[in-house]
């Protein structure tokens with residue numbers, strides 16, 4: 698097992714890519730700090746699944762847009778397992794609103810959950826990794842939209858653009874400590890964030906047609922990449938983003 702005995706924190710671990718990542722890291726031998734926000738019952742079910750996979754697990758309720766809550770996530774890891782080896786900044790939301798109609802509240806919510814949480818999560822985890830020594834891995838679940846406009850989802854694109862530069866800048870700053878910071882840029886994935894599209898047959902057909910591989914990803918396909926990036930095989934990757942998008946960013950009708 699690639700991650701035997703490692704301690705991993707996953708923000709937003711109760712659904713979508715976060716949930717798939719929790720289970721994949723557990724399969725690979727990691728102990729998990731499972732962050733949930735509003736769904737303790739979901740967290741309990743997932744805790745049981747992680748235990749079945751043989752991993753240690755502790756649940757921590759936290760609103761990752763708040764610094765004090767992020768502190769509890771990191772201290773929860775240290776109390777339960779004595780250290781932090783891997784942080785996956787996964788929690789994310791989108792509003793599907795344009796620059797013309799995004800409210801201040803929507804803007805602030807998206808930036809706080811997607812970007813502020815990743816910034817301060819990185820800061821707190823990196824401080825702990827430096828204290829304990831031996832380096833670490835920080836994996837930012839970004840999006841193709843860190844680099845590729847999504848009209849009608851402007852605040853989300855901004856937050857992911859910020860995450861792109863967080864990955865690059867923190868990756869450079871933390872490299873001397875052996876802490877590798879890598880972004881994962883998924884395209885369209887079958888998760889709750891995409892529920893509206895997934896439930897609309899015509900929209901889903903259009904989306905599938907725009908993807909060279911012809912289909913949206915399953916969350917597990919992203920989770921396996923995260924597990925790889927957390928392990929020894931990815932020892933020379935930092936300050937960059939790995940896109941797992943079925944080719945969507947390069948799609949061309951060839952006209």
Ligand code: BGC
Pocket residue numbers: 791839840841842847883884885886890891894
């Ligand atoms: C967004 C989805 C979008 C997908 C592909 C994701 O990052 O959350 O709303 O469908 O990118 O464009």
